[in-house]
Amino acid sequence: MAEFFIHPDRSTLHGSFSKEFTPIVSINSGDTVRFETIDAGWNAGPFQFDGVREKFCERDHPQDSGHALIGPIYINGAREGKTLAIRINDIKTGNWGWSTGGGFPNTINKRLDLHEGPEYALMWELDASNNLGISNKGHKIRLKPFMGIMGMPPNEEGIHSTYPPRFCGGNIDCKELVPGSILYLPIAVEGGLFSVGDGHAVQGDGEVSSPALECPMQLVDLTFTVIDQCLSFPRAETPLKRITFGFHEDVHEAAMIALEGMLDWMQELYNFERKEALNLSSLLVDLRITQLVNGVNGVHALLSKEAIL
Template identity: 40%
Template sequence: MPAVHHLSPEPGTVHGQFDRSLPPVLEIDPGDTVIFRTLDGSWGENGERLFGLPGFAPRPKPWIGHALCGPVRVRGAHPGNVLEVEINTVRPGSWGWTAAGPREQRLRRGLNAGREVLIGWRLDTAAGLARDAHGLGLTLPLRPFMGVLGNAPAAPGPHETRHPRRVGGNLDCRELVPGSRLRLPVEVDGALFSVGDGHAVQGDGELASTALECPMDEVSLTFRLLPGPAPARPQASTPAGEIFLGLGQGLDEAVQDAADQAVDFLARRLGIGTPEAIVVAGLAVQLRVTQVANGTVGAHALITPDVLVHLG
Protein backbone atom coordinates (compact mmCIF):
# COMPACT_ATOMS: atom_id res chain seq x y z
CA MET A 1 0.00 0.00 0.00
CA PRO A 2 1.28 3.51 -0.77
CA ALA A 3 2.50 5.32 2.32
CA VAL A 4 1.94 8.87 3.55
CA HIS A 5 4.96 10.74 4.93
CA HIS A 6 5.28 14.10 6.68
CA LEU A 7 8.14 16.56 6.30
CA SER A 8 8.38 19.86 8.19
CA PRO A 9 10.99 22.64 8.07
CA GLU A 10 13.63 22.20 10.73
CA PRO A 11 17.43 22.17 10.82
CA GLY A 12 18.46 19.33 8.57
CA THR A 13 15.35 19.27 6.36
CA VAL A 14 15.65 22.77 4.85
CA HIS A 15 18.27 23.84 2.35
CA GLY A 16 18.87 26.79 0.05
CA GLN A 17 20.33 25.27 -3.09
CA PHE A 18 19.96 22.40 -5.53
CA ASP A 19 22.86 19.99 -5.25
CA ARG A 20 23.10 16.32 -6.17
CA SER A 21 25.48 15.80 -3.23
CA LEU A 22 22.89 16.77 -0.60
CA PRO A 23 21.86 13.71 1.42
CA PRO A 24 18.14 12.90 1.17
CA VAL A 25 16.11 13.61 4.30
CA LEU A 26 13.37 11.17 3.27
CA GLU A 27 13.24 8.11 1.02
CA ILE A 28 9.94 7.03 -0.51
CA ASP A 29 8.50 4.53 -2.97
CA PRO A 30 6.71 5.50 -6.18
CA GLY A 31 3.04 6.04 -5.35
CA ASP A 32 3.77 7.47 -1.91
CA THR A 33 2.47 10.84 -0.77
CA VAL A 34 4.49 13.42 1.18
CA ILE A 35 2.77 16.16 3.17
CA PHE A 36 5.14 19.10 3.53
CA ARG A 37 5.12 22.27 5.58
CA THR A 38 7.26 25.00 4.06
CA LEU A 39 8.77 28.35 5.00
CA ASP A 40 8.14 31.60 3.15
CA GLY A 41 10.65 33.05 0.71
CA SER A 42 12.38 35.16 3.39
CA TRP A 43 13.10 32.20 5.71
CA GLY A 44 10.70 33.79 8.21
CA GLU A 45 12.44 37.17 8.37
CA ASN A 46 9.47 39.11 7.00
CA GLY A 47 7.16 37.33 9.42
CA GLU A 48 9.32 38.74 12.23
CA ARG A 49 9.54 42.17 10.61
CA LEU A 50 5.85 42.59 9.77
CA PHE A 51 4.00 40.52 12.36
CA GLY A 52 6.45 39.86 15.21
CA LEU A 53 6.42 36.11 14.56
CA PRO A 54 9.37 33.88 15.46
CA GLY A 55 11.66 33.25 12.51
CA PHE A 56 13.36 30.09 11.41
CA ALA A 57 16.56 29.30 13.29
CA PRO A 58 19.30 28.72 12.58
CA ARG A 59 19.16 30.67 9.34
CA PRO A 60 21.84 30.11 6.69
CA LYS A 61 24.34 32.98 6.65
CA PRO A 62 24.52 34.20 4.00
CA TRP A 63 21.22 32.95 2.63
CA ILE A 64 21.78 30.91 -0.49
CA GLY A 65 18.28 30.95 -1.97
CA HIS A 66 14.71 29.83 -1.39
CA ALA A 67 13.99 27.76 1.71
CA LEU A 68 13.43 24.32 0.21
CA CYS A 69 12.16 21.25 2.05
CA GLY A 70 13.93 18.03 1.06
CA PRO A 71 15.58 16.50 -0.80
CA VAL A 72 13.27 13.49 -1.14
CA ARG A 73 14.72 10.38 -2.75
CA VAL A 74 12.33 8.30 -4.85
CA ARG A 75 13.37 4.65 -4.97
CA GLY A 76 13.85 3.34 -8.49
CA ALA A 77 14.22 6.77 -10.10
CA HIS A 78 17.10 6.86 -12.58
CA PRO A 79 18.35 9.30 -15.21
CA GLY A 80 16.04 9.23 -18.21
CA ASN A 81 12.92 8.54 -16.12
CA VAL A 82 10.14 11.05 -15.59
CA LEU A 83 9.04 11.99 -12.08
CA GLU A 84 5.33 12.82 -12.02
CA VAL A 85 4.34 15.03 -9.09
CA GLU A 86 0.61 15.13 -8.45
CA ILE A 87 -0.41 18.24 -6.50
CA ASN A 88 -3.20 17.28 -4.10
CA THR A 89 -3.39 20.13 -1.59
CA VAL A 90 -1.74 23.53 -1.17
CA ARG A 91 -2.91 25.32 1.99
CA PRO A 92 -1.31 28.64 2.96
CA GLY A 93 -0.47 29.82 6.44
CA SER A 94 -2.08 32.89 8.00
CA TRP A 95 0.25 35.59 6.67
CA GLY A 96 2.36 36.63 3.72
CA TRP A 97 4.17 39.50 2.06
CA THR A 98 4.90 41.10 -1.29
CA ALA A 99 7.92 43.26 -2.12
CA ALA A 100 8.99 45.47 -5.01
CA GLY A 101 11.83 47.89 -5.44
CA PRO A 102 14.36 49.58 -7.70
CA ARG A 103 15.35 47.19 -10.46
CA GLU A 104 19.07 47.86 -10.07
CA GLN A 105 18.89 46.90 -6.39
CA ARG A 106 16.74 43.82 -6.78
CA LEU A 107 18.72 42.28 -9.64
CA ARG A 108 15.45 41.14 -11.16
CA ARG A 109 13.55 41.84 -14.36
CA GLY A 110 10.26 42.94 -12.80
CA LEU A 111 8.74 46.40 -12.90
CA ASN A 112 10.80 49.21 -11.36
CA ALA A 113 9.00 50.49 -8.25
CA GLY A 114 11.54 53.27 -7.75
CA ARG A 115 11.77 52.61 -4.01
CA GLU A 116 11.59 49.63 -1.70
CA VAL A 117 8.01 48.56 -0.91
CA LEU A 118 7.03 45.75 1.46
CA ILE A 119 3.35 44.92 2.01
CA GLY A 120 2.17 42.42 4.60
CA TRP A 121 -0.99 40.37 4.13
CA ARG A 122 -3.35 38.50 6.42
CA LEU A 123 -4.54 35.29 4.79
CA ASP A 124 -8.05 34.00 5.46
CA THR A 125 -8.03 30.50 4.01
CA ALA A 126 -11.64 29.83 5.08
CA ALA A 127 -12.86 32.83 3.07
CA GLY A 128 -10.21 32.34 0.38
CA LEU A 129 -9.04 35.96 0.68
CA ALA A 130 -5.86 37.94 1.33
CA ARG A 131 -6.22 41.35 3.03
CA ASP A 132 -3.40 43.83 3.41
CA ALA A 133 -2.18 44.45 6.96
CA HIS A 134 -1.55 48.20 6.53
CA GLY A 135 -5.03 49.65 6.16
CA LEU A 136 -4.70 50.11 2.41
CA GLY A 137 -8.03 48.41 1.77
CA LEU A 138 -6.55 45.79 -0.55
CA THR A 139 -8.25 42.41 -0.90
CA LEU A 140 -7.34 39.62 -3.31
CA PRO A 141 -8.72 36.10 -3.86
CA LEU A 142 -6.30 33.34 -2.89
CA ARG A 143 -5.01 30.97 -5.59
CA PRO A 144 -2.16 29.14 -3.88
CA PHE A 145 0.61 27.20 -5.59
CA MET A 146 4.27 26.36 -5.06
CA GLY A 147 6.86 28.42 -6.90
CA VAL A 148 9.72 25.91 -6.63
CA LEU A 149 9.26 22.22 -7.46
CA GLY A 150 12.32 20.49 -8.82
CA ASN A 151 14.78 17.65 -8.97
CA ALA A 152 18.53 17.91 -8.50
CA PRO A 153 20.49 18.62 -11.71
CA ALA A 154 23.16 16.17 -12.84
CA ALA A 155 25.83 18.89 -13.00
CA PRO A 156 27.86 19.25 -9.78
CA GLY A 157 26.46 21.95 -7.51
CA PRO A 158 25.54 23.94 -5.65
CA HIS A 159 23.03 25.58 -8.01
CA GLU A 160 21.00 28.69 -7.26
CA THR A 161 17.33 28.14 -6.53
CA ARG A 162 16.39 31.34 -8.38
CA HIS A 163 16.65 29.85 -11.88
CA PRO A 164 14.21 27.38 -13.41
CA ARG A 165 15.87 24.47 -15.21
CA ARG A 166 15.16 21.41 -17.31
CA VAL A 167 14.56 19.43 -14.10
CA GLY A 168 12.25 22.08 -12.63
CA GLY A 169 13.05 24.53 -9.86
CA ASN A 170 11.74 28.08 -9.63
CA LEU A 171 9.05 27.67 -12.28
CA ASP A 172 6.62 30.22 -10.75
CA CYS A 173 3.79 28.91 -12.92
CA ARG A 174 0.45 29.95 -11.42
CA GLU A 175 -1.36 27.07 -13.16
CA LEU A 176 0.32 24.43 -10.95
CA VAL A 177 -2.62 24.36 -8.56
CA PRO A 178 -4.19 21.31 -6.87
CA GLY A 179 -5.38 18.85 -9.46
CA SER A 180 -2.21 19.30 -11.53
CA ARG A 181 0.32 16.62 -12.47
CA LEU A 182 3.78 18.03 -13.12
CA ARG A 183 6.24 15.92 -15.13
CA LEU A 184 9.94 16.50 -14.41
CA PRO A 185 12.97 14.89 -16.07
CA VAL A 186 15.18 12.84 -13.72
CA GLU A 187 18.93 13.44 -14.04
CA VAL A 188 20.27 11.76 -10.88
CA ASP A 189 19.48 8.50 -9.11
CA GLY A 190 16.59 8.99 -6.72
CA ALA A 191 15.55 12.28 -8.41
CA LEU A 192 16.27 14.19 -5.15
CA PHE A 193 13.14 16.35 -5.24
CA SER A 194 12.69 19.56 -3.22
CA VAL A 195 9.82 22.02 -2.81
CA GLY A 196 9.40 25.55 -1.43
CA ASP A 197 8.56 29.16 -2.27
CA GLY A 198 4.87 29.15 -1.43
CA HIS A 199 2.68 31.68 -3.23
CA ALA A 200 -0.79 32.60 -2.00
CA VAL A 201 -1.53 34.36 -5.30
CA GLN A 202 0.45 35.55 -8.33
CA GLY A 203 -0.34 36.97 -11.73
CA ASP A 204 1.19 35.61 -14.93
CA GLY A 205 4.63 37.16 -15.29
CA GLU A 206 5.24 37.87 -11.56
CA LEU A 207 5.72 41.50 -12.62
CA ALA A 208 6.70 42.91 -9.21
CA SER A 209 9.45 40.25 -8.99
CA THR A 210 7.69 38.61 -6.01
CA ALA A 211 4.32 36.95 -5.60
CA LEU A 212 2.29 37.02 -2.39
CA GLU A 213 4.96 35.01 -0.62
CA CYS A 214 3.81 32.88 2.30
CA PRO A 215 4.57 29.82 4.39
CA MET A 216 2.47 26.77 3.60
CA ASP A 217 0.75 24.76 6.32
CA GLU A 218 0.10 21.81 4.03
CA VAL A 219 1.50 20.83 0.64
CA SER A 220 0.41 17.30 -0.27
CA LEU A 221 2.26 15.75 -3.22
CA THR A 222 2.03 12.22 -4.63
CA PHE A 223 5.06 10.91 -6.55
CA ARG A 224 5.04 8.46 -9.46
CA LEU A 225 7.65 7.28 -11.95
CA LEU A 226 6.89 7.29 -15.67
CA PRO A 227 9.01 5.65 -18.35
CA GLY A 228 11.11 7.84 -20.61
CA PRO A 229 11.95 9.46 -22.81
CA ALA A 230 11.85 12.48 -20.55
CA PRO A 231 10.53 15.77 -21.95
CA ALA A 232 12.99 18.51 -22.84
CA ARG A 233 11.43 20.76 -20.20
CA PRO A 234 8.88 20.45 -17.38
CA GLN A 235 5.38 19.75 -18.64
CA ALA A 236 2.09 19.48 -16.77
CA SER A 237 -1.51 18.41 -17.00
CA THR A 238 -3.50 21.03 -15.07
CA PRO A 239 -7.12 22.06 -14.56
CA ALA A 240 -6.42 24.80 -17.13
CA GLY A 241 -5.17 22.26 -19.69
CA GLU A 242 -1.90 20.82 -20.97
CA ILE A 243 1.06 23.10 -20.24
CA PHE A 244 4.49 23.17 -21.88
CA LEU A 245 7.02 25.29 -19.99
CA GLY A 246 9.62 27.13 -22.04
CA LEU A 247 12.79 28.67 -20.62
CA GLY A 248 15.29 31.15 -22.04
CA GLN A 249 17.56 34.08 -21.38
CA GLY A 250 14.96 36.31 -23.02
CA LEU A 251 11.25 36.17 -23.68
CA ASP A 252 11.64 35.33 -27.38
CA GLU A 253 13.73 32.28 -26.52
CA ALA A 254 11.32 31.13 -23.81
CA VAL A 255 8.28 31.53 -26.10
CA GLN A 256 9.99 29.61 -28.91
CA ASP A 257 10.87 26.80 -26.48
CA ALA A 258 7.28 26.52 -25.21
CA ALA A 259 5.82 26.71 -28.72
CA ASP A 260 8.17 24.03 -30.08
CA GLN A 261 7.07 21.63 -27.33
CA ALA A 262 3.39 22.28 -28.02
CA VAL A 263 3.86 21.70 -31.75
CA ASP A 264 5.68 18.41 -31.09
CA PHE A 265 2.82 17.34 -28.80
CA LEU A 266 0.20 18.15 -31.43
CA ALA A 267 2.12 16.35 -34.17
CA ARG A 268 2.38 13.18 -32.06
CA ARG A 269 -1.20 13.31 -30.82
CA LEU A 270 -2.74 13.94 -34.22
CA GLY A 271 -0.30 11.87 -36.27
CA ILE A 272 0.51 14.75 -38.60
CA GLY A 273 3.66 16.48 -39.81
CA THR A 274 5.30 19.46 -38.14
CA PRO A 275 4.10 22.01 -40.74
CA GLU A 276 0.49 20.88 -40.26
CA ALA A 277 0.93 20.87 -36.48
CA ILE A 278 2.14 24.48 -36.64
CA VAL A 279 -1.11 25.40 -38.42
CA VAL A 280 -3.11 23.71 -35.64
CA ALA A 281 -0.96 25.39 -32.97
CA GLY A 282 -1.81 28.80 -34.37
CA LEU A 283 -5.48 28.01 -33.71
CA ALA A 284 -5.32 25.88 -30.57
CA VAL A 285 -2.35 27.03 -28.44
CA GLN A 286 -2.36 29.96 -26.03
CA LEU A 287 1.04 31.46 -25.21
CA ARG A 288 1.49 33.09 -21.82
CA VAL A 289 4.32 34.70 -19.91
CA THR A 290 5.07 32.56 -16.86
CA GLN A 291 7.58 34.85 -15.13
CA VAL A 292 10.15 37.51 -15.97
CA ALA A 293 11.62 37.76 -12.46
CA ASN A 294 14.09 34.90 -12.15
CA GLY A 295 16.99 35.69 -14.47
CA THR A 296 15.97 32.77 -16.70
CA VAL A 297 12.66 33.86 -18.24
CA GLY A 298 9.69 31.51 -18.44
CA ALA A 299 6.80 31.21 -20.89
CA HIS A 300 4.21 28.49 -21.21
CA ALA A 301 2.07 27.14 -24.02
CA LEU A 302 -1.43 26.09 -22.96
CA ILE A 303 -3.88 23.81 -24.73
CA THR A 304 -7.23 24.00 -22.96
CA PRO A 305 -9.40 20.93 -22.18
CA ASP A 306 -12.18 21.88 -24.63
CA VAL A 307 -9.67 22.02 -27.47
CA LEU A 308 -8.11 18.71 -26.45
CA VAL A 309 -11.53 17.00 -26.49
CA HIS A 310 -12.22 18.10 -30.05
CA LEU A 311 -8.72 17.29 -31.26
CA GLY A 312 -9.16 13.72 -30.06
Protein backbone atom coordinates in the same frame (compact mmCIF):
# COMPACT_ATOMS: atom_id res chain seq x y z
CA MET B 1 0.75 3.38 -0.95
CA ALA B 2 2.61 5.00 1.93
CA GLU B 3 2.10 8.53 3.26
CA PHE B 4 4.78 10.73 4.81
CA PHE B 5 4.60 13.96 6.80
CA ILE B 6 7.55 16.36 6.74
CA HIS B 7 7.83 19.51 8.82
CA PRO B 8 10.43 22.27 8.46
CA ASP B 9 13.45 22.25 10.77
CA ARG B 10 17.18 22.67 10.41
CA SER B 11 17.56 19.08 9.20
CA THR B 12 14.93 19.32 6.42
CA LEU B 13 15.65 22.82 5.05
CA HIS B 14 18.17 23.95 2.47
CA GLY B 15 18.57 26.86 0.05
CA SER B 16 20.02 25.36 -3.14
CA PHE B 17 19.96 22.24 -5.31
CA SER B 18 22.72 19.63 -5.29
CA LYS B 19 22.99 15.96 -6.14
CA GLU B 20 25.36 15.74 -3.16
CA PHE B 21 22.69 16.54 -0.54
CA THR B 22 21.62 13.68 1.73
CA PRO B 23 17.94 12.76 1.28
CA ILE B 24 15.69 13.34 4.29
CA VAL B 25 13.44 10.41 3.35
CA SER B 26 13.19 7.66 0.71
CA ILE B 27 9.82 6.84 -0.83
CA ASN B 28 8.41 4.56 -3.51
CA SER B 29 6.68 5.54 -6.72
CA GLY B 30 3.03 6.19 -5.90
CA ASP B 31 3.69 7.42 -2.37
CA THR B 32 2.33 10.71 -1.03
CA VAL B 33 4.26 13.30 0.97
CA ARG B 34 2.58 16.06 2.95
CA PHE B 35 4.84 19.03 3.66
CA GLU B 36 4.65 22.10 5.83
CA THR B 37 6.82 24.87 4.37
CA ILE B 38 8.20 28.21 5.52
CA ASP B 39 8.26 31.29 3.29
CA ALA B 40 11.00 31.71 0.68
CA GLY B 41 12.82 34.29 2.82
CA TRP B 42 13.36 31.95 5.79
CA ASN B 43 11.22 34.18 8.03
CA ALA B 44 9.89 32.87 11.35
CA GLY B 45 6.65 34.85 11.10
CA PRO B 46 5.15 38.23 10.18
CA PHE B 47 7.65 41.07 10.34
CA GLN B 48 8.11 44.83 10.06
CA PHE B 49 9.83 45.69 6.78
CA ASP B 50 11.90 48.43 8.42
CA GLY B 51 12.82 46.32 11.46
CA VAL B 52 14.72 43.17 12.36
CA ARG B 53 13.27 40.04 10.78
CA GLU B 54 13.37 36.96 13.00
CA LYS B 55 14.55 34.00 10.95
CA PHE B 56 13.21 30.48 11.25
CA CYS B 57 16.70 29.04 11.77
CA GLU B 58 20.37 29.76 11.15
CA ARG B 59 21.51 29.43 7.55
CA ASP B 60 24.70 27.76 6.31
CA HIS B 61 26.24 29.47 3.30
CA PRO B 62 26.58 28.89 0.41
CA GLN B 63 24.12 25.98 0.46
CA ASP B 64 21.40 28.07 2.13
CA SER B 65 21.82 31.22 0.02
CA GLY B 66 18.55 30.89 -1.88
CA HIS B 67 14.87 30.25 -1.25
CA ALA B 68 13.99 28.07 1.73
CA LEU B 69 13.28 24.58 0.34
CA ILE B 70 12.25 21.40 2.12
CA GLY B 71 13.74 18.07 1.03
CA PRO B 72 15.37 16.42 -0.78
CA ILE B 73 13.13 13.41 -1.30
CA TYR B 74 14.68 10.23 -2.76
CA ILE B 75 12.21 8.36 -4.97
CA ASN B 76 13.13 4.71 -5.49
CA GLY B 77 13.36 3.87 -9.18
CA ALA B 78 13.91 7.47 -10.27
CA ARG B 79 16.89 7.81 -12.57
CA GLU B 80 18.13 9.76 -15.57
CA GLY B 81 16.01 9.17 -18.66
CA LYS B 82 12.77 8.79 -16.71
CA THR B 83 10.15 11.36 -15.71
CA LEU B 84 8.84 12.29 -12.27
CA ALA B 85 5.10 13.05 -12.18
CA ILE B 86 4.12 15.21 -9.21
CA ARG B 87 0.38 15.27 -8.59
CA ILE B 88 -0.63 18.33 -6.57
CA ASN B 89 -3.43 17.10 -4.35
CA ASP B 90 -3.86 20.05 -2.00
CA ILE B 91 -2.21 23.31 -0.93
CA LYS B 92 -3.23 25.46 2.02
CA THR B 93 -1.58 28.75 2.90
CA GLY B 94 -0.38 29.78 6.31
CA ASN B 95 -2.05 32.78 7.95
CA TRP B 96 0.34 35.50 6.78
CA GLY B 97 2.34 36.64 3.79
CA TRP B 98 4.14 39.60 2.22
CA SER B 99 4.67 41.36 -1.09
CA THR B 100 6.75 44.28 -2.35
CA GLY B 101 7.02 46.57 -5.37
CA GLY B 102 9.88 48.77 -6.54
CA GLY B 103 12.74 50.06 -4.43
CA PHE B 104 15.64 47.98 -5.76
CA PRO B 105 17.54 48.08 -9.06
CA ASN B 106 16.35 45.07 -11.03
CA THR B 107 15.63 45.30 -14.76
CA ILE B 108 11.88 45.94 -14.49
CA ASN B 109 12.15 48.52 -11.71
CA LYS B 110 14.84 50.45 -13.60
CA ARG B 111 12.82 50.35 -16.83
CA LEU B 112 9.78 51.71 -14.96
CA ASP B 113 11.93 54.22 -13.05
CA LEU B 114 10.77 52.71 -9.75
CA HIS B 115 14.15 51.51 -8.48
CA GLU B 116 14.96 54.40 -6.14
CA GLY B 117 13.59 55.09 -2.68
CA PRO B 118 11.88 52.57 -0.40
CA GLU B 119 9.98 49.57 -1.69
CA TYR B 120 6.20 49.59 -1.44
CA ALA B 121 5.67 46.80 1.07
CA LEU B 122 2.52 44.99 2.14
CA MET B 123 1.99 42.50 4.94
CA TRP B 124 -1.01 40.22 4.44
CA GLU B 125 -3.41 38.29 6.64
CA LEU B 126 -4.39 35.08 4.84
CA ASP B 127 -7.60 33.11 5.32
CA ALA B 128 -6.94 29.68 3.81
CA SER B 129 -10.49 28.45 4.42
CA ASN B 130 -11.98 31.19 2.25
CA ASN B 131 -8.94 31.83 0.00
CA LEU B 132 -8.96 35.47 1.03
CA GLY B 133 -6.09 37.90 1.64
CA ILE B 134 -6.31 41.30 3.36
CA SER B 135 -3.30 43.62 3.41
CA ASN B 136 -2.24 45.93 6.22
CA LYS B 137 -3.39 48.80 3.96
CA GLY B 138 -6.84 47.39 3.32
CA HIS B 139 -6.46 45.62 -0.05
CA LYS B 140 -8.71 42.57 -0.28
CA ILE B 141 -7.97 39.87 -2.87
CA ARG B 142 -8.76 36.26 -3.74
CA LEU B 143 -6.00 33.70 -3.23
CA LYS B 144 -4.95 30.97 -5.66
CA PRO B 145 -2.06 29.22 -3.88
CA PHE B 146 0.68 27.23 -5.59
CA MET B 147 4.35 26.39 -5.06
CA GLY B 148 6.85 28.55 -6.90
CA ILE B 149 9.64 25.97 -6.67
CA MET B 150 9.29 22.27 -7.36
CA GLY B 151 12.35 20.60 -8.74
CA MET B 152 15.44 18.43 -8.68
CA PRO B 153 19.18 19.04 -9.16
CA PRO B 154 21.00 18.67 -12.47
CA ASN B 155 23.62 15.95 -12.83
CA GLU B 156 26.49 18.36 -12.24
CA GLU B 157 28.86 18.79 -9.33
CA GLY B 158 28.42 21.47 -6.70
CA ILE B 159 25.63 23.72 -5.51
CA HIS B 160 23.05 25.17 -7.90
CA SER B 161 21.01 28.32 -7.26
CA THR B 162 17.31 28.18 -6.50
CA TYR B 163 16.64 31.32 -8.57
CA PRO B 164 16.55 30.16 -12.22
CA PRO B 165 14.20 27.48 -13.55
CA ARG B 166 15.89 24.52 -15.24
CA PHE B 167 14.96 21.55 -17.40
CA CYS B 168 14.59 19.49 -14.19
CA GLY B 169 12.34 22.08 -12.52
CA GLY B 170 13.17 24.64 -9.87
CA ASN B 171 11.84 28.19 -9.74
CA ILE B 172 9.14 27.71 -12.39
CA ASP B 173 6.68 30.16 -10.76
CA CYS B 174 3.70 29.01 -12.83
CA LYS B 175 0.36 30.02 -11.35
CA GLU B 176 -1.41 27.15 -13.17
CA LEU B 177 0.16 24.53 -10.86
CA VAL B 178 -2.69 24.53 -8.35
CA PRO B 179 -4.37 21.52 -6.71
CA GLY B 180 -5.65 19.11 -9.34
CA SER B 181 -2.67 19.62 -11.64
CA ILE B 182 0.26 17.33 -12.44
CA LEU B 183 3.81 18.52 -13.11
CA TYR B 184 6.10 16.29 -15.20
CA LEU B 185 9.83 16.81 -14.66
CA PRO B 186 12.79 15.15 -16.40
CA ILE B 187 14.91 13.25 -13.86
CA ALA B 188 18.64 13.99 -14.00
CA VAL B 189 20.06 12.10 -10.99
CA GLU B 190 19.47 8.81 -9.21
CA GLY B 191 16.56 9.10 -6.82
CA GLY B 192 15.50 12.45 -8.29
CA LEU B 193 16.20 14.33 -5.01
CA PHE B 194 13.04 16.44 -5.18
CA SER B 195 12.62 19.62 -3.12
CA VAL B 196 9.75 22.09 -2.78
CA GLY B 197 9.33 25.62 -1.44
CA ASP B 198 8.63 29.27 -2.31
CA GLY B 199 4.93 29.23 -1.49
CA HIS B 200 2.82 31.80 -3.34
CA ALA B 201 -0.64 32.69 -2.07
CA VAL B 202 -1.39 34.29 -5.44
CA GLN B 203 0.60 35.55 -8.45
CA GLY B 204 -0.06 37.03 -11.85
CA ASP B 205 1.61 35.80 -15.03
CA GLY B 206 4.96 37.59 -15.19
CA GLU B 207 5.45 38.00 -11.42
CA VAL B 208 6.41 41.54 -12.40
CA SER B 209 7.43 43.07 -9.06
CA SER B 210 9.83 40.13 -8.38
CA PRO B 211 8.06 38.52 -5.41
CA ALA B 212 4.53 37.16 -5.55
CA LEU B 213 2.44 37.09 -2.39
CA GLU B 214 5.09 35.13 -0.50
CA CYS B 215 3.86 32.93 2.34
CA PRO B 216 4.42 29.78 4.37
CA MET B 217 2.19 26.81 3.61
CA GLN B 218 0.48 24.78 6.31
CA LEU B 219 -0.04 21.96 3.79
CA VAL B 220 1.51 20.92 0.49
CA ASP B 221 0.14 17.48 -0.44
CA LEU B 222 2.03 15.80 -3.32
CA THR B 223 1.96 12.30 -4.84
CA PHE B 224 5.06 11.12 -6.73
CA THR B 225 5.09 8.65 -9.63
CA VAL B 226 8.08 7.59 -11.73
CA ILE B 227 7.14 7.30 -15.41
CA ASP B 228 9.11 5.44 -18.06
CA GLN B 229 9.23 8.42 -20.40
CA CYS B 230 12.15 10.61 -21.44
CA LEU B 231 11.35 14.34 -21.56
CA SER B 232 13.77 17.15 -22.34
CA PHE B 233 11.71 19.89 -20.65
CA PRO B 234 8.91 20.12 -18.07
CA ARG B 235 5.27 19.63 -18.92
CA ALA B 236 2.10 19.92 -16.86
CA GLU B 237 -1.57 19.05 -16.96
CA THR B 238 -4.53 20.66 -15.29
CA PRO B 239 -8.04 19.19 -15.47
CA LEU B 240 -8.70 21.40 -18.51
CA LYS B 241 -5.33 22.17 -20.13
CA ARG B 242 -1.97 20.80 -21.23
CA ILE B 243 1.05 23.02 -20.56
CA THR B 244 4.62 23.08 -21.85
CA PHE B 245 7.40 25.32 -20.56
CA GLY B 246 10.32 27.26 -21.98
CA PHE B 247 13.16 28.85 -20.00
CA HIS B 248 15.79 31.19 -21.43
CA GLU B 249 17.44 34.55 -20.77
CA ASP B 250 15.80 35.74 -24.02
CA VAL B 251 12.03 35.69 -23.52
CA HIS B 252 11.46 35.15 -27.27
CA GLU B 253 13.64 32.04 -27.18
CA ALA B 254 11.80 30.88 -24.05
CA ALA B 255 8.57 31.19 -26.04
CA MET B 256 10.02 29.11 -28.89
CA ILE B 257 11.11 26.37 -26.46
CA ALA B 258 7.62 26.25 -24.95
CA LEU B 259 6.06 26.16 -28.43
CA GLU B 260 8.40 23.40 -29.59
CA GLY B 261 7.41 21.39 -26.53
CA MET B 262 3.73 21.81 -27.38
CA LEU B 263 4.32 20.78 -31.00
CA ASP B 264 6.02 17.63 -29.71
CA TRP B 265 3.10 16.85 -27.40
CA MET B 266 0.50 17.46 -30.13
CA GLN B 267 2.37 15.11 -32.44
CA GLU B 268 2.44 12.43 -29.72
CA LEU B 269 -1.26 12.80 -28.96
CA TYR B 270 -2.71 13.27 -32.44
CA ASN B 271 -0.04 11.94 -34.83
CA PHE B 272 0.12 15.32 -36.57
CA GLU B 273 2.80 16.35 -39.03
CA ARG B 274 5.05 19.08 -37.61
CA LYS B 275 3.67 21.86 -39.84
CA GLU B 276 0.14 20.63 -39.16
CA ALA B 277 0.78 21.01 -35.43
CA LEU B 278 2.12 24.53 -35.97
CA ASN B 279 -0.90 25.49 -38.07
CA LEU B 280 -3.29 24.35 -35.35
CA SER B 281 -1.17 25.93 -32.62
CA SER B 282 -1.74 29.31 -34.21
CA LEU B 283 -5.46 28.70 -33.74
CA LEU B 284 -5.57 26.95 -30.38
CA VAL B 285 -2.40 27.44 -28.30
CA ASP B 286 -1.84 30.37 -25.94
CA LEU B 287 1.67 31.58 -25.07
CA ARG B 288 1.93 33.29 -21.68
CA ILE B 289 4.83 34.83 -19.83
CA THR B 290 5.33 32.75 -16.70
CA GLN B 291 7.81 35.11 -15.06
CA LEU B 292 10.27 37.85 -16.08
CA VAL B 293 12.23 38.15 -12.83
CA ASN B 294 14.30 35.01 -12.23
CA GLY B 295 17.26 35.84 -14.47
CA VAL B 296 16.15 33.04 -16.78
CA ASN B 297 12.74 34.04 -18.17
CA GLY B 298 9.82 31.63 -18.40
CA VAL B 299 7.05 31.21 -20.98
CA HIS B 300 4.37 28.53 -20.93
CA ALA B 301 2.19 27.27 -23.78
CA LEU B 302 -1.36 26.14 -23.05
CA LEU B 303 -3.68 23.91 -25.07
CA SER B 304 -7.21 23.18 -23.92
CA LYS B 305 -7.99 19.46 -23.69
CA GLU B 306 -11.28 20.22 -25.45
CA ALA B 307 -9.77 22.26 -28.29
CA ILE B 308 -9.24 19.36 -30.71
CA LEU B 309 -12.35 17.22 -31.13
